[in-house]
Amino acid sequence: MTAGRDDDALTWEGDDDPTLDIGASAPAPSEASADEVESDADSTTVLPEGFTAVGKGSEQFTAEADADQTEVISDRDAGGAASASLGNAALIGLGVLGGIYLLYAIGWIVGGLRLRGTAQFLVSPIAYDVAMWLAAASPVIWFAAVHLLTRTSPVWMRLAWLAAGALLLIPWPFIMMGAIGR
Incomplete structure (x- = not known):
């Protein structure tokens, strides 16, 4: 050998x-x-x-x-913390929470479109459309803002803010009305 x-x-x-x-x-x-x-x-x-x-x-x-x-x-x-890479658990947590936020954005769109006919009796159609699209964009804006503002913070703080946003931005129109009917 x-x-x-x-x-x-x-x-x-x-x-x-x-x-x-x-x-x-x-x-x-x-x-x-x-x-x-x-x-x-x-x-x-x-x-x-x-x-x-x-x-x-x-x-x-x-x-x-x-x-x-x-x-x-x-x-x-x-x-320091800015140049440190994320661990596997943090990456998985970010991926799961990112998926939740994506589903929330879809839920806001579907639920908002379902309520369009009912909401025309309360507000003007233009105001409703603007509010619906802002509500649909809010999960994406929250995820991007937390990701950018907590770059130098510990990973647990980023995940805590993302979890708080997941509780705050629940798409209530989709949950209350559903995708098919009442």
Whole structure:
């Protein structure tokens, strides 16, 4: 059996990157003498742009521009929750609530169209049409507003506002009149 990298079960593009074989170029700690270890600790190796050394022994590596590294770290810390990706449960929750809001918009349209004949006795047809379409757009507007206004907030706060909107924007004309009849 050969020990080459080409015989691995899975190969990925970039596997032949020379920075992946750090252990092959350095002697084992038991083989190196104390003088060699001290001289290695004193000398620093410059990493290519975009690479960061972490972990044990990373002190011997330096970045080409330390100032750039500190700027990147400070930008990452300043971004905080805004740059963090959502977890699987949060994405599923957003998808379910987004589906509920879509069904609410459809319910407002269907229920509003069913009440059109009855409402003409109370308000003018133009006023009713404007109110019906605003009511149909309200779930979409609420979902977009919560999504945009809670970008930097914790995920639980976004989901709480979406759940509150799901309770607030229930399409009552559809529920009371139904899609078929009274």
